[in-house]
Each structure stands twice: as structure tokens, then as C-alpha cells.
Amino acid sequence: MTQRLYYTDSFLYEFDAEVVNLNQADPRPAIMLDRTAFYPTSGGQIFDTGWLLPEGIDEHRKLRVVEVAEGEDGSVVHFIEAAGGLEPGTRVHGIIDADRRRDHMQQHSGQHVLSAAFVRLFNVPTVSFHMGIEACSIDLETKPLAADQVEAAEALANEVVTENRPVDVRFVTQAEATTLGLRKFPPVEREKLRLIDIRGFDLTACGGTHVHSTGQIGCILLRKIEKVRQSWRVEFVCGKRAIGTARRDYATLLEAGELFSSHIWDVPEQIRKIQEQARASRKAQESWFDELAEIYAERLLAETPESGGRRIIVRVFPERDLAFIKCLAQQLTRRSSTAAAFLATTGKPALVFAQSPGQPFNMAALMKEALQTLGGRGGGSKDMAQGAPENVVGIETILSQLVSQLGD
Secondary structure, eight states, X not given: OOEEGGGTOTTOOEEEEEEEEEEOSSSSOEEEESEEOOOOSBTTBOOOOEEEEETTSOGGGOEEEEEEEEOTTSOEEEEESOOTTOOTTOEEEEEEOHHHHHXXXXXXXXXXXXXXXXXXXXXXXXXXXXXXXXXXXXXXXXXXXXXXXXXXXXXXXXXXXXXXXXXXEEEEEHHHHTTTTOSOOOSSOOSEEEEEEETTTEEEEOOSOOOSBGGGGOOEEEEEEEEETTEEEEEEEEHHHHHHXXXXXXXXXXXXXXXXXXXXXXXXXXXXXXXXHHHHHHHHHHHHHHHHHHHHHHHHHHHSOOBTTBEEEEEEESSOOHHHHHHHHHHHHHHOTTEEEXXXXXXXXXXXXXXXXXXXXXXHHHHHHHHHHHOEEEEEOSSEEEEEESOOTTHHHHHHHHHHTTTO
């Protein structure tokens, strides 16, 4: 089992250790040390990265640690880009990527504060925590979650940050822990529990890396909330990550405001106006489609003589889209009880096959047959089907051949 140095000092960025095992069978060499300050992915927190410098090798030949994971036996496995001559017994000097570690400490400690705030204010527990590259999230066990509750929890969390409360680490037995009022116990029972104590605010079992005081978290910014199954997911960022995110959000809003020639606070109203205009435009376009399709349908029906008790119409429109040929097919089958339409557009390739109710063909089956030649996907019902062909070369000939078989 690996001695985990970060358990007692999360700010330890350099350490010395000895290689106890080396596995080069995997795509990446995997190294186990007798002691390490590298944090492996666990408890929602992602792994540290950094370097290993074998004893006696020039420091410019550092071995890059690209991932760290927990072994089944309690060891910590370091995956590196290349073994670089390492073997069991080799002494190494480990160097943690300090910027990444500090970011992880801010996010994880911020999560403890935020989760405790939801419990204190609304008795809403956190059921899971996820640390991503850009943002973090907690899932809360609650059915309703209002925006004002989220704002209140954010305000309390940042108040705790401003108070700069000490964050202590201590170890207790499982029995002792049951008397201390922990916010959360680990799912697996252990002989000793590592507790993270945010003085006077939160006490919970955790194996992650944390700040020394809440002021080092920087700030806690809640980004969004969404319903996920039976829980609510709250996305947040802390510290330097929060500053970077806020800066990027502001730059995006500023650019949007410039495009609208308005203040950033007026951007939502400008977007609402555009959406209303778009809806009105779509309605006008649909009305125009209907009128145009009606005219086309009347002309096509007039041009197509009835044969064998039905009018079969085959047309390819190079400049139209799916919405138009679908509307045209509907007009044709409404205006005639004997129509069967085989329509295509080659702009953005699409097919629509339709027949008047009571006609004997199976449009879904005919669509499937056409797409076996043209490629692509499609489907529908007996009276109407549509598809998106991959190939439109010779599509008129293919449709004509398909229609010629209908009288067989």
C-alpha cells in the first residue's frame, strides 16, 4: 500500500520516493511508489499530473505523469509517457503540477462549503460530486429547487469564504466519527477516517486535497441548475477558475451587446425580439409554402392524366427543400383521391413519397427500396414516407424505374 503524503499536507508539491513496482505491459507504463504526493482520481476529484525525476538523471529528462489512479490493493498507480529506464528500487523525485493542484483544492474545498450551505439552509444533501476540466457540479437530493434557494446557498458559501475559516485535517476511528455529527460518511467502512473540518461550519469524511483556510478558495460562482433524474444538478466554479469563467462570460456578453448595438443587460430582450421575429417569419414562410404548394399541386394534377384509376406524379426540385416537397405532397393527396406523389429535392437531398388514402401502395416499403440504391435513411407509413438519400446522381431515373414497377 502506498503512503499518501497529501493526506497530511495538500500543499506538498515535491517529494522523494522509491519505485516498488513497474508494469510496462499496458499501453502506458504504470509505476507504483512506496510514497507519493500525487492524488489519484477518486471521490469526484480528478487526478494530479506532474513529473518524476529518477535519481542520477538530468532534470531535463523528467518523466511526465499523465494520469494517476487507485489500485485495487490500495496502491497509487502513476501512468507515465515512457518508463525512461526505471526499475524497482530506483529513487525518484516527484514534482506535482502546482497550478493544477491548487485549482483542484479550490474546487474541492468550495464544494464542501457549498454542500454544507445547502444542508444548513434547506436540509438538502449532496449525493454526488463531479470535478470537470472547466466546471464542477454537485447533485442534490431534492425534488424542488428554486432559483432563490441557489442564490441563498451561493451567498452563504461566499460569506464563509470571506470569513477565512481554518480548514483542518484530522483522523478518527469509525466509532469516534459517529459521535461528531459528520455531514457525510464514506460508503465503505474504514479503520481510520480522514476528516475535513471547516471550523464551525462543516465536518465531513474526505480523502481529497484541500486548502488551509476558506479564504484560499477565492470565490464560489454558481453557473446553472438542471433536473437530472430524481436530483438537481448545480454547476459551479471556484477561485481562479471562477475569475476566468466570469471573464469569458463577460467577453461573450460584451460581443453580443456590440452585435445588437445595445448594453449587455439588454441582450436578453434583444434575443426575445429576434425570436419573435423568427416565429413570425416562420409563420409567413409556412403560409407562403402552402400557397405555392397549392399552385404547384393544381398545375401538376392538371398536367397528369389519370391512368388505371390513379395519377402518379414524379418530380425532382433542385432548388427546394424538404419542407416544400412535403407540403406539396400533402396538397396533392388532399386535392385528389387518386394521387401518388414521388418527390425529391437535390439541394439538401430529401425524398417524400405520398399517396391519397385508399390507394394500394406502401410508401414506407417503396422508400426503403429507393434508399437501397441511393443510400441514406428514411421511413414512414403506408401513405407517406420521407428519406435523406446519400447520393442523388441519377435520382430522376431511379424514381422513374421505381414508378414503372407499380403497374406490374
